[in-house]
Amino acid sequence: MRRIIGGPELNGWMAFWKALTIFSLVAYGILVLVVAVGGLADIASMFSSLDRQHQQSGAKPGRETPS
Amino acid sequence: MPPDVATTNFTGLDWVIVAIYIVFSVAIGFLVRRYVTNMTDFVVAGRTISKWLGVATVIGTEIGLVTVMYAAEMGYRAGFSAFHIPVVLAAMALLVGATGLGIVPLRRMGVLTIPEFYGRRFGPNTRALGATILVLAGVMNMGLFLKAGATFVANVTGLQHEAHIKWIMTVMLALVLAYTMLGGMLSVVLTDYVQFIMLSIGIFVCTGFALRATGWSSLVSAVMQHKGPGGINPLVSESFGITYILFMCFVGMAGVMTWQPNVVRACAARDTRTARWMFVGGSLGFLIRQLIPALWGICAFAYIAGNPAMAAAFAQGGSKTSMDAMPFFMARILPTGVLGIVMSAMLAAFMSTHDSYLLAWSSVIVQDMVAPMFPHGLSERARIWCTRVGILAIGVFLLLFGLWYPLAGQALWNYMAITGAIYFAGATVVIIAGAYWRRASSAGAVAAIVAGTGSVLALAPVRSAVLPSLGRLLGLGASEIARLESHLTEANITLSCTVLAVIAMVVFSILIPDACDGSSEGPS
Numbered sequence: 001m002r003r004i005i006g007g008p009e010l011n012g013w014m015a016f017w018k019a020l021t022i023f024s025l026v027a028y029g030i031l032v033l034v035v036a037v038g039g040l041a042d043i044a045s046m047f048s049s050l051d052r053q054h055q056q057s058g059a060k061p062g063r064e065t066p067s
Numbered sequence: 068m069p070p071d072v073a074t075t076n077f078t079g080l081d082w083v084i085v086a087i088y089i090v091f092s093v094a095i096g097f098l099v100r101r102y103v104t105n106m107t108d109f110v111v112a113g114r115t116i117s118k119w120l121g122v123a124t125v126i127g128t129e130i131g132l133v134t135v136m137y138a139a140e141m142g143y144r145a146g147f148s149a150f151h152i153p154v155v156l157a158a159m160a161l162l163v164g165a166t167g168l169g170i171v172p173l174r175r176m177g178v179l180t181i182p183e184f185y186g187r188r189f190g191p192n193t194r195a196l197g198a199t200i201l202v203l204a205g206v207m208n209m210g211l212f213l214k215a216g217a218t219f220v221a222n223v224t225g226l227q228h229e230a231h232i233k234w235i236m237t238v239m240l241a242l243v244l245a246y247t248m249l250g251g252m253l254s255v256v257l258t259d260y261v262q263f264i265m266l267s268i269g270i271f272v273c274t275g276f277a278l279r280a281t282g283w284s285s286l287v288s289a290v291m292q293h294k295g296p297g298g299i300n301p302l303v304s305e306s307f308g309i310t311y312i313l314f315m316c317f318v319g320m321a322g323v324m325t326w327q328p329n330v331v332r333a334c335a336a337r338d339t340r341t342a343r344w345m346f347v348g349g350s351l352g353f354l355i356r357q358l359i360p361a362l363w364g365i366c367a368f369a370y371i372a373g374n375p376a377m378a379a380a381f382a383q384g385g386s387k388t389s390m391d392a393m394p395f396f397m398a399r400i401l402p403t404g405v406l407g408i409v410m411s412a413m414l415a416a417f418m419s420t421h422d423s424y425l426l427a428w429s430s431v432i433v434q435d436m437v438a439p440m441f442p443h444g445l446s447e448r449a450r451i452w453c454t455r456v457g458i459l460a461i462g463v464f465l466l467l468f469g470l471w472y473p474l475a476g477q478a479l480w481n482y483m484a485i486t487g488a489i490y491f492a493g494a495t496v497v498i499i500a501g502a503y504w505r506r507a508s509s510a511g512a513v514a515a516i517v518a519g520t521g522s523v524l525a526l527a528p529v530r531s532a533v534l535p536s537l538g539r540l541l542g543l544g545a546s547e548i549a550r551l552e553s554h555l556t557e558a559n560i561t562l563s564c565t566v567l568a569v570i571a572m573v574v575f576s577i578l579i580p581d582a583c584d585g586s587s588e589g590p591s
Contacts, residue, residue, distance in 0.1 A: 013299050014287060017147045020154070020354075021362060025274065028355045032267040035126070038119025039260050046120065046256075 075225035075398035077406050082224075084407030088265065089414065093242050095257050124259040124423070130266060130356045131420025132413050136215040137480035138357040139393035142364025144478060145306045146290035146298030149364070152315055152480070153357035157350040159319030164346030169324040169495075170333040172502035174342045179334050181325055181494060182435035188501040189509040189581075191439060196516055197494070198435035201327060204490030205428045206461055209421075211482060213240065213469035215390070216417045222394035223410055237466060239414065243421045244462045258422065262415035269412025270359055272405060273397060277366040280400040289369035306478075314558035317565060318484045319353075321491035325498060328427050360393070367396035390479060429457030477527035481557050485525045488561045493519025496568040500576070511576030518568040525560040 141149035163170060178184045182201060186194030216239070217232045226232055290298040297304035301312060323329055323346060333342040371377045371392060380387045387395065401409055433453045438445050445453070493516035500507035500515070523529055534555065538548035 007296075010291075010296055010299050014147070017150050017299070018283065020150065020358065024355045024358050025271075027351055028267070028270070028359070031122075031126075031351070032264075035119050035122050036264055036267075039123045039263075042120035043257065043260065 075223065075406075076401060076403050077224045077398060077410070078403045080403055081407030081410060084404070085411050085414065088411035089239075089242070092258055092261050092415065092418065093245075095261060097245075120256060120260060123263040124256050126263055126266075126352055126356075129352055129420075130270075130416055131212065132219060132417035133212045133215040133420065133479070133483070134356050135360040135363075135413065135416060136219060136390060136393070137478070137483055138360035139364035139367065140389050140478060141357075141480050142361030143368045143389050143392040144364075145301075145304055146294045146365055146368065147287075148294075148298055148301040148304040148307055149361045150358055151301040151307065151312060153354045153361070155312060155315040156319040156322070156357070157354035159316060160323045160346050160350035160353045163320060163323045164343045164348075164350065167339065167343050168320075169498050169502060170330075170342050170346065171339045173330065173498070174333055174339045177334070179331060180327060180431055180435055181330055181498065182431065184501065185497065185512065186435070186439075189497075189507075189512045193497075193509050193512045193516070194435060194439065196513060197497070198431055200493070200516055200520060201490050202428055202431055202436070204486055205327065205424070205431075206464060207468075207489070208483060208486040209424055209428075209461070209465055210468040210472055210486070211479060212417070212421065213465055214472070215479060216414075217469075218390050219394045219413055220410075222391050223398045223406065223413075225398065236469075239417060240421065240462055240466060243418050244425070244458060258418065262418060265408075265412045265415040269409045269415075272412075273363060273401070273409055274359060276400050276405070277363050277396070281366045281369045285373075286365050286369045289372050290365065293368075293372055310556070310558045310562070314484070314561055317495075317562060318488065321495040322487055323353075325491040325494040326487065327431060328423060331427065363393050363396070367392040370396050370400070425458045425461055426454075428461055429454045432457040473528055477557075482526065485522055485557055485561060488522040488525070488564070489520050491519070492522045492561060492565045493517070493568045496565070496572050500572050504576075506576055506580065507572065508576040508579055508581040510579035510581075511572040511574075514571035514575040515568040518571040519564055521564040521567065522561045524555075524564075525557040530555070530560075 138149075138153070141152060162168070173181075173184055176184060176187060178187065180198075180201075182194045182198035185197040213236050217236045220226065220235055221229075221232045226235075287299075294304075297306070301307045302309060333345060371381050377395075379385055381389070381392060397409065398406065433445075433450055437453050438450065496515045496519070497507075497512045501512065524533060530552070534552050535548055538551055543551065
């Protein structure tokens with residue numbers, strides 16, 4: 001790589017870009033796993049909360065509040 | 068068109084995969100309609116969204132097909148130097164999160180939109196003006212989402228007829244409009260979750276195949292050979308340089324602090340500490356969403372540069388533009404079947420960004436522009452219907468604007484940054500002055516907002532129409548006009564408008580102070 005680029009300054013930039021690319025891919029991979037699993041549980045709790053809210057307010061699902 | 072340039076691996080099997088995914092995704096959006104009973108359900112999903120689902124919807128919104136397209140185009144045009152953009156944006160998000168600049172006072176005030184802050188700090192006129200500029204800039208910012216999507220579909224599927232592509236994009240937009248209008252935020256959140264999963268699969272598949280087709284060292288040598296040191300070091304790049312990096316610093320800071328889709332998250336946070344943490348943690352998202360697609364753009368550049376027939380098609384005056392490069396590359400390196408999955412992922416990105424933005428801008432129209440006109444307020448049902456009409460109106464505008472607006476050689480990312488700056492060049496000054504300077508007045512705020520809109524001059528078609536006329540008006544010759552155009556870059560115009568907004572705020576606040584009637588809320 002040193003021969004292709006030529007110059008320690010550009011080598012420094014390339015090393016930085018490469019490290020950043022690897023970091024981004026690894027970090028995003030971890031994030032996707034955590035969010036995919038946690039998101040499923042959140043969806044279930046969101047619907048149970050909405051059902052609870054509607055039961056308390058007496059609103060019928062599928063009907064918009066008229067007032 | 069030579070065979071090398073016309074071929075794609077997209078087949079009937081890929082169309083079937085795309086159709087199944089779209090039907091599945093849109094059906095979810097329609098099915099949750101029965102849970103919507105009031106405006107709170109419609110706009111904020113009954114405030115029942117927990118953190119992981121929140122993160123999925125944030126990422127689903129922030130990584131749109133347009134994001135992938137503009138970042139890949141920058142990578143194709145500028146090489147590794149383009150990586151500085153996501154780095155700067157992430158650093159600015161980190162800075163805003165760490166210091167709480169702007170977002171802490173907004174959260175303390177308990178506002179939900181920036182115009183609401185204007186209204187409470189500077190009065191109803193400033194709120195109406197601020198909301199109008201915000202919506203205009205926001206909708207213009209969305210204006211090329213469809214064009215970017217159509218470019219992607221055309222290159223991946225190999226469809227040659229422009230009419231076919233326009234119809235596909237129109238149907239896609241109609242589907243998004245339909246489920247967003249009916250199910251509101253509930254539909255948006257659920258479809259965003261599914262779209263986040265598909266999008267993430269697509270990101271890893273594309274990156275793996277792109278690097279396998281080219282190789283890291285080939286990227287480095289192709290960039291070095293064709294772009295020189297400027298393709299690696301942004302400080303010496305012809306496309307960038309120090310002024311452009313400063314412009315990106317401003318876009319990053321102002322975008323995080325004042326852009327409605329970001330602000331609403333900070334304002335909905337449990338407390339100021341959570342609001343700050345959202346931006347510190349979210350800075351990773353700002354890095355990833357542009358860096359990975361920019362890498363695909365560099366891979367596309369190395370691939371195309373290595374094939375003379377393709378390189379000729381992408382040369383100046385050829386049949387292809389820099390925006391076509393990434394999807395063109397993907398259509399050739401991804402195998403049949405995988406291409407269908409990636410196409411579904413990108414259409415997922417298209418839909419998840421559109422639905423959230425449509426809801427964000429139409430909510431501002433209703434809450435900050437329409438509702439304040441009714442002294443006795445609007446009913447829940449009227450607000451929901453106004454929001455639906457707003458969503459439809461924005462959708463129709465996007466369809467028309469996306470079809471005729473000429474980019475005139477301007478990079479898609481620069482178009483996005485400039486349309487954003489039309490609003491936030493003024494908004495940043497108004498928010499900082501309003502939050503931290505007791506003497507900031509409504510006259511100063513109006514003057515700053517108006518001065519910031521001057522950034523519209525940085526758009527390529529406006530610049531090419533206005534600058535020559537301006538030069539002739541000043542009695543300049545052709546060479547002097549050309550020199551003027553070369554000095555007045557996108558970065559220079561936008562940064563100048565921001566400085567102008569600062570001056571306008573200070574001068575008008577001193578000359579025309581507000582009457583101390585206690586009607587406005589001063590800095591805390």
